[in-house]
Amino acid sequence: MKIVFTPDWFLTSDVLIDVFSFVILILLFSLAFKSYKLNKNKSSLFLGAGFFLMAFAELATIITKLPLYYNTSITTQIGTAAINYNFIGTVDIFYYFGFFFSRLLFLLGLYIIYKIPYDKKITKDFLIILYLIFVTSLLSHSLYYFHYLTALIFIASIIDNYRKTYQKTKLKTTKILVLGFSVMALSQIVFLFSKFAYIYAIAQTIQLASYVILLMLIVKIIKDGKKEKPGGDNPRYA
């Protein structure tokens, strides 16, 4: 069974996109955590936890992909050992677990971002959802599109939440947030067809665009905060 669909010419870019995504998710986590430390707002803590899980998912992907793509000496040794000692199953298990955790954490992070910041508590449904996410992540090993389809459903629900928030606040930053997640949703749609190598590359590039938009959002939030001038004419703080 093919483990990844990345074309050879896209290997470096693929890992770099994952590293970039990881950094952006960690930045969003740190903003949410800072917000929790200042206001003790539990919603911020849960939102931060969602981004943290997604960041960890990216890290799991990077850790799994690096030896797979680059470390030829280790790969050769593993290959030789596999031939000599017939433990090819062990190598499979490394990649299997790596990508399994990546999918599990990514979906769990998305679910937390969608649900918990507004409920402010973990309900009993959470266990059921956790089980379903677990099963989806298991199934996605053989039916890869299961993961992208589930992620797409979660992202669509997140977009709906933020669209409602935008209707109330009319904030430019929320608009950017909706745009960022919409592009991420588009990437998941393209990922559904990623069995074709070049489509995988296109999907990854679209995902990169979504994280670039989220980076722009972070920069705008920080800039707008600094703009809170001594005149204090920002009506939102009146």
Place this chain on the structure above:
Amino acid sequence: MLRIMQEKGGRIRKTHLMYKANLSHKQMTSYLEELEKNGLVEHIQEKDKNLIRITNKGREFFVQYAQMREFEKTFGL
């Protein structure tokens, strides 16, 4: 209170602060003690006036607070 001080150029009279923040004298004194203890504001004497001034740490805190408020509003928290 920090915002009001910022609006007034970083320094303000106690009585003005009390009215602007809509606080009782007791409440304001208690909050000011807390802010002073954390190094966010300080008492100064200027032309025979007792003023309260926001410190650099207070300004930094205020910027951070504004950023976090922006973040929360963006995400609708």
